[in-house]
Amino acid sequence: MLLILFSLSLFTLPFSQSNSVSLPFPLSLSEKPSNISPIYGSQLYAKKPSSHGSFKLPFKYSSTAxxxxxxxxxxxxPTDLVLDTGSQLSWIQCHDKVKKKLPPLPKPKTASFDPSLSSSFSLLPCNHPICKPRIPDFTLPTSCDQNRLCHYSYFYADGTLAEGNLVREKFSLSNSLSTPPVILGCAQASTENRGILGMNKGRLSFISQAKISKFSYCVPARTGSNPTGLFYLGDNPNSSRFKYVTMLTFPESQSSPNLDPLAYTLPxxxxxxxxxxxxxxxxxFKPDAGGSGQTMIDSGSDLTYLVDEAYEKVKEEVVRLVGxxxxxxxxxxxxxxxxxxxxVTAEVGRRIGGISFEFDNGVEILVGRGEGVLTEVEKGVKCVGFGRSERLxxxxxIIGTVHQQNMWVEYDLTNRRIGFGGAECSRLK
Known part of the structure; x- marks a missing residue:
């Protein structure tokens, strides 16, 4: 599922991008008395310092998400969220009882989070800076609802919709580790049955608000039922064997119609x-003056999408081999x-052999081998895992998860680099 959206860099917020991802996690975790309330914009904190240098948890590889x-x-x-490095705002599916506080909207397919049961939940009023975009053509339309609360509408490139109110709520990663209240959406109208954990470089993303400067995940192969992978916030103990690619960065103020400066862009x-x-x-593979050609890595996209020039060359070779x-x-x-x-997919996989992506400084990453270069799109049909981005x-x-399987992908914001390391992700604990 493609979860690429527009840049949200136009918000006027009370903290700067320069300090939003500068503190490491969880090396910067500090002891705080339990009776002190976390402050908006402060980092993740623990009642007891972590001795492992990271927090990990499993994730489900469910319907390509x-x-x-x-x-x-x-x-x-417990709240299910799709891990999405291609978008900024995190949002949760909110329980019907939230209607006591919010104007009525069509309810989502499933209701998971009940705000009325949380003492740390709060709604953002209309006078909050996030509800005051500097220009009318704002990519995250916000407005005042009838209760003078901040209302948002969020649309993704794949047609996904989430609509509701902006709120503050905290994440409790363990008994001793939690975030301060972060700004996120509380969706009541949604075309999805899960929420989103926005993980791009924008200042409203989960990692920016929680001051997390490094995270990684390992996507399992799409075999068997309910495959699981592993997700790290902070240092990954396997990183010594990763191959690193330096990210391309762009100022948020750069005005190009097709450029997303908040995406993780690779050379x-x-x-x-x-x-x-x-x-x-x-x-x-390189952004031109208008931003076209930007190459991004995205955990919220299933297929890898290529501009027409690249797609046609891939197809030409696939036709030559297995047309x-x-x-x-x-x-x-x-x-x-x-x-x-x-x-015929076993034979097709043998003939195609392997697919690799090449990056700056001679870094080459094997992204599929044999039948693994194909992905099932419907019962009885498999496709080479590329799509035409211009059809969207x-x-x-956009490098999607089909070409991130059986490897660690590490996002190191401090050093502005992405790491890759092969692994049997479904066997990790």
């Missing part, structure tokens, strides 16, 4: 199939047309 369950509120209520150089480097200009086996006339979701009946109305390259 990475789903973590985090305890939210006081007392904590991609090329693609190899079966050891052959495809004849794709490196310019296809006779392709499912004629089949197009998945209007974006992917390199697809096969399941009965965007001119960017």
């Amino acid at each position: 990475l789903v973590v369950s985090l305890p939210i509120g006081t007392p904590p209520q 991609m150089k090329g693609i190899k199939i079966a050891g052959k480097r495809l004849n794709i200009s490196p310019a296809a 006779a086996k392709m499912k004629k006339g089949y197009v998945y979701a209007a974006v992917a047309d390199m697809c096969f009946d399941a009965r 109305g965007i001119g960017s390259n």
Whole structure:
């Protein structure tokens, strides 16, 4: 599921981007008396310092989404959230009882969090800075509702909608570790049955508000039922063997119609199939003056999306290798047309061999091998895991989870780099 949205960098907020991700987690955890309330904008804190240097938890790989369950509120209520490095605002599905405080809206498919049961829950009023965008054409439309509360509407590139009120609530990661109250959405109208954990570089993202400067996850292969992976906040004990790629960064003020300065942008150089480097200009992976060509890594996107120049070269090579086996006339979701009946996918995987992505400084990452280069899109049909981004109305390259399987992906914001390390993710504890 593609969860790329517009930049939210236009908010006027009471803290600066320069200090939003500068403190490491959890090395900076400090002891605080339990009777002191956390302050908005302060870092994660623990009643007792952590001796492990990180916090980890499993996640479910459910319907192509990475789903973590985090305890939210006081007392904590387990809440399912999709881990999404491609968007900023976190939001939760709110229970019907919230209607006592919010204007009535169509309820979501499922209700999970009940604000009336949490003593740390609070609603944002209309006079909060987040409800005062500097320009009318704001990418997160906010407004005053009839109760003078801050109302938001959030639309994603894949058509997902979430609408409700902006609130403050804390996350309790363990009995001794919690966040201060963070700003998030309390959705009552939604096309999804889970919430979102926004993890991009924007100052409203979960990691920015909680002062987390490093996190990582390991996506399992899509085999068997209910595969699980592992998610770290803070240091990863496996990082000594990771290959690192330096991120490209852009000022939030940079005005380009197709550029997302808050995304995790990688200096991609090329693609190899079966050891052959495809004849794709490196310019296809680099943002031009208007931002087109930006290459992002996103845990909220299933497929990897390529601009037409790159997609056509990939398809040309796939047709050369296994064109006779392709499912004629089949197009998945209007974006992917390199697809096969399941009965031939083992042979197709053998012929394609492996797919690798090339980055700056000679870094090469194997992102699929054999039948693993294919992903099931419906019963009996598998496709090579690429889609055309321009069919979605965007001119960017997006590395989705189909090409992040069986590897650690670490986001190191302090050092502005992304790390990759092979692993059997479903076996991790």
